[in-house]
Amino acid sequence: MPAFGSSLLITGPETLLAQRLVAATVAKARKEQPDSDLNEISASELEDTMLSEVVGGSLFSSNIIAVIDDVGACPAGVVDQLVEVARNPSEDLCLILVHAGGNKGKGLIDKLKKAKVPTESVATVKTWELPKFVVEEAKRQKMRISQDAAGELVSAVGNDLRALAAAVSQLAADSDQEQIDSDLIRRYFAGRAEVTSFAVADAVLAVNATVAMERLRWALSTGVAPVLVTSAMAGAFRGMGKYIDAQGSRISSNDLARQLGLPPWKMKDYARTSRYWGPGSVAGAIQLIAVGDAQVKGAATDPAFALERMVLGVLALARR
Known part of the structure; x- marks a missing residue:
């Protein structure tokens, strides 16, 4: 489909993907008409005759690439005019409309879709x-x-x-x-605090006490906040609990991952380490982690000691 004489509505919250679609469409149009003008504007600025100026030709070029951002903010008095331009773009116009999703400007978006304006969705990546x-x-x-x-x-x-x-x-x-x-x-x-915290949790799930304690002490010595460790531990064992509950499901690993809200690669970790844990030990671990979390947030005078005791306590619950 030619870029000129067409319109495109890009809608959804993933701004990176939206910007890439805009860039790809502009590049396609520039390839068709290298001397075309590019007009970019926010829909909130489309008062009075501004829309006509944005989509119309100039003294220097009759071919226009018009990118209108945040179309949800389009003034009410311009909505019908914009819909008509998008429905019937002139042969020298490439019109790109960008909408961040949500309810803002829903009436305009519904009209554009009813007018059968081609639409690309950039939904949040799961x-x-x-x-x-x-x-x-x-x-x-x-x-x-x-x-x-x-x-x-x-x-x-x-x-x-x-x-x-x-x-x-x-x-x-x-x-x-x-x-x-x-x-x-x-x-x-390696220096990111979140990664170090997850590394501690992974070692605990794998019931590798030596590595878990080494990683914990390394994390604390490099300034990782204790609350990041308890947060990573809590997330790891909540995920393990979900995995154990769903183990009997006769569905594929990828479908199970979607059902549990976990990435497929994480399912492999849980499959490998689940033999060490059962519903009772996971529940006990989550209780110990909750106590440890409260302690590092002020209930204990020595957060490092509280974390070590928490990790060792959780490891003691594992099946050997």
Whole structure:
């Protein structure tokens, strides 16, 4: 479909994906008409005759790429005019409308959809889909990364797509191979407090007391806040509890991950370590972690000692 003589509504909260769609559409239009003008404006500024100026030709070019951001903020008096332009764009207009999702401007969005304006959705990426996003980002950088390594990067960086994209870009730049592996990720993010905390929790789940205590003492010596350790522990054992409850389900691992709200790579960790834990020991662990959390938040005079006692107490509950 040609870029000119068309309109596109991009709607959803993932701004990174929305901006990439805008950039791709603009690039396509520029390839068709290199001398086209690019007009960018927020819909809140479309008072009076401004819309006509944004979508109309100029003295220098008759081809216009018009990007209207935040269309939910379009003034009521301009709504019908904007819908009509989007329904019937002139042959020298490439119109791109961007909406952040939600109820703001819902009436306009409904009218645009009723007018059958082509729409692209950029919905929030689900937790279990994040490793797949990382794999695709690596491909954009002409790099390879396994699902497991992608999962580790998500654990290290979090759920923000911009942060993940930036991390992949940085790792790709620092790698002397065409692959991003777990060793590179651990080396690069070893200093992050959240990663260190998760490493403690992973060692406890695996019932590796020596490694768990080493990682805990390292975390505390490098200034990791004790509350991050209890938070990571609580999340790990809540996930284990969900996994144990759902173990008898006759569904695929990926479907189970979606049902539990966990990334698929994390399911492998739980499958590997679940033999050490049962419903009773998980419940006991969560109780000990709650006590430890209260202690590091002020109930204890020595948070480090409280954490060590919590970790050892949880480890004692595991099946040997």
